[in-house]
Amino acid sequence: MKKQIYERPLIQRINTGMMNKFGTKTEYAPVSHIDGLAVKDLINEYGSPLFVLSEETIRNTYRDAVRAFKTRYPKVQFAWSYKTNYINAVCNIFHQEGSWAEVVSGFEYQKAINNGVPGPKIIFNGPDKSDDDLRLAITNNSPIHIDHLDELYRLTELAEEMNKRPNVAIRVNMDTGIYPMWDRFGFNYENGQAWDAINKIILGNRLELIGVHCHIGTFMLSPQAYATAAYKLSDLALGIKKKFGKTIQYIDMGGGFASKNTLKGSFLPGADTTPTIDQFAESITTALLNAGFTESDLPLLILETGRALIDEAGYLLGSVLANKRLSDGRRATIMDFGVNILFTSFWYDHKISPAQEFSSYTEDTVMYGPLCMNIDVVRSHITLPPLRKEDHVVVHTVGAYNMTQWMQFIAMRPAVVIIGTDGKSHLIRSKETIENIESNEVMPDFLRKHELASGILK
Amino acid sequence: MKLLKNIALSDTGFVFNPGNGDSFSVNPIGLSILKDLQEGKSEDAIRNRVVEDYQTDKETIEKDLYDFLKMIEQFNLTDYHE
Numbered sequence: 352m353k354k355q356i357y358e359r360p361l362i363q364r365i366n367t368g369m370m371n372k373f374g375t376k377t378e379y380a381p382v383s384h385i386d387g388l389a390v391k392d393l394i395n396e397y398g399s400p401l402f403v404l405s406e407e408t409i410r411n412t413y414r415d416a417v418r419a420f421k422t423r424y425p426k427v428q429f430a431w432s433y434k435t436n437y438i439n440a441v442c443n444i445f446h447q448e449g450s451w452a453e454v455v456s457g458f459e460y461q462k463a464i465n466n467g468v469p470g471p472k473i474i475f476n477g478p479d480k481s482d483d484d485l486r487l488a489i490t491n492n493s494p495i496h497i498d499h500l501d502e503l504y505r506l507t508e509l510a511e512e513m514n515k516r517p518n519v520a521i522r523v524n525m526d527t528g529i530y531p532m533w534d535r536f537g538f539n540y541e542n543g544q545a546w547d548a549i550n551k552i553i554l555g556n557r558l559e560l561i562g563v564h565c566h567i568g569t570f571m572l573s574p575q576a577y578a579t580a581a582y583k584l585s586d587l588a589l590g591i592k593k594k595f596g597k598t599i600q601y602i603d604m605g606g607g608f609a610s611k612n613t614l615k616g617s618f619l620p621g622a623d624t625t626p627t628i629d630q631f632a633e634s635i636t637t638a639l640l641n642a643g644f645t646e647s648d649l650p651l652l653i654l655e656t657g658r659a660l661i662d663e664a665g666y667l668l669g670s671v672l673a674n675k676r677l678s679d680g681r682r683a684t685i686m687d688f689g690v691n692i693l694f695t696s697f698w699y700d701h702k703i704s705p706a707q708e709f710s711s712y713t714e715d716t717v718m719y720g721p722l723c724m725n726i727d728v729v730r731s732h733i734t735l736p737p738l739r740k741e742d743h744v745v746v747h748t749v750g751a752y753n754m755t756q757w758m759q760f761i762a763m764r765p766a767v768v769i770i771g772t773d774g775k776s777h778l779i780r781s782k783e784t785i786e787n788i789e790s791n792e793v794m795p796d797f798l799r800k801h802e803l804a805s806g807i808l809k
Numbered sequence: 810m811k812l813l814k815n816i817a818l819s820d821t822g823f824v825f826n827p828g829n830g831d832s833f834s835v836n837p838i839g840l841s842i843l844k845d846l847q848e849g850k851s852e853d854a855i856r857n858r859v860v861e862d863y864q865t866d867k868e869t870i871e872k873d874l875y876d877f878l879k880m881i882e883q884f885n886l887t888d889y890h891e
Contacts, residue, residue, distance in 0.1 A: 354861075355862055356863070357838070357863040357870075358836060358837075358838055360836065360839035360842050360873060360874070361835060361836045361839050361877075362834070362881060363833060363834050364833050365832045365834055676880070680883050710836065712836040
């Protein structure tokens with residue numbers, strides 16, 4: 352007689368009276384392949400855990416976003432937000448698609464230069480720009496987005512010192528009706544700081560004001576907030592034209608569009624609640640077109656969208672290290688990836704699929720990472736089929752921020768591969784080695800040797 | 810370990826404890842183990858039976874059976890007097 356397929360014995364208490372109008376999901380479709388390549392083969396070749404990106408998804412998502420804006424507004428330019436994912440291969444996909452670079456540090460600026468982005472197409476944002484960074488950006492004619500008055504004054508001094516006229520924009524913060532209101536970056540619109548900065552730039556006559564910029568928040572779920580922001584930036588641009596006769600070349604609406612991830616504490620999954628890129632585009636472009644610009648003065652619309660363009664293209668493949676039972680009877684599964692490399696698990700309930708076939712029986716599980724730290728919880732509650740040691744899972748929608756905010760903590764960072772439109776996998780970042788980590792350490796001579804007493808343990 | 814005498818098992822995997830009204834669901838292999846316990850089989854006998862019937866090994870079922878028996882104990886389905 353042929354033996355039956357084994358599945359761990361499960362028993363679950365049936366709780367009555369727990370109301371849920373959506374019912375309980377009992378079937379989980381396994382995700383055994385990504386873009387046609389088997390999860391098992393990818394892990395065999397590159398190890399586990401493993402980040403996998405889909406070139407096709409990146410390009411399709413980008414093209415969809417460009418279509419959403421360009422069909423509504425005549426002048427649109429995207430700038431790839433380096434901090435979202437600055438692996439060079441990823442940046443170059445966006446640059447191949449026509450995207451500029453948007454950077455927020457000297458390090459990111461250098462990466463953009465190394466990727467061959469021309470200076471005038473690198474937007475330099477952020478509160479931390481050293482004198483050397485600013486000098487380089489001035490020399491390269493990059494648009495510098497001023498964050499605070501100290502920067503404005505320093506930039507003016509450098510312009511004099513270098514006898515150049517840097518291209519600048521100011522970052523503006525404002526009340527768009529959302530909470531929390533981001534007011535730590537840039538100059539405030541409502542209290543007049545933004546106008547003070549504009550007056551200083553134009554009347555100082557050392558810097559060339561070419562744009563106005565805002566970035567109203569992150570993981571924004573309200574397209575209307577962007578309409579408010581676009582009205583307020585348009586009001587500044589039109590005011591500058593009226594007061595100084597100067598035409599502002601661009602309005603940079605920043606980023607912050609939500610991806611399809613589910614924020615912790617959300618009642619409904621992100622896939623059902625996140626506005627589409629068309630909704631964001633409609634809000635922004637309608638506000639700009641109705642603001643009162645003449646056709647020739649319509650500013651270029653720059654978008655620094657990061658998360659919404661890359662999140663869905665990223666997967667994290669991982670394996671089960673162990674199963675255990677907690678004191679209150681809950682099942683716990685320990686994975687080989689944790690908050691060290693899946694930083695976004697601090698704020699998302701990531702969708703996680705088994706990578707192999709299962710029956711329809713499921714169990715409530717706490718999913719832990721491998722770190723010997725209590726905070727290492729990937730999902731505090733997830734319903735999954737019974738996973739065995741060495742089974743694989745696929746974590747969805749991890750393309751944004753994880754490959755930049757990951758930590759080399761306790762374990763080393765894994766490899767990253769991209770599945771190309773050629774249907775093959777390509778390594779784009781090798782797995783870290785102890786040599787990588789220790790290459791920056793220096794051992795003083797007096798700490799080289801030690802002798803440990805022996806004989807305490809037999 | 811023995812299952813309480815009054816525990817009702819249905820062939821679809823529904824488990825009912827008339828003593829306190831608790832109900833549970835088990836998967837097919839879990840049901841087969843509960844039936845073994847009802848028949849008074851020892852843990853060793855259950856392990857051997859599962860290894861014979863399923864594509865698994867002794868170590869795996871040893872770990873999983875330990876966990877499963879702990880759970881049915883925690884759910885008050887076992888007879889403490891036996």
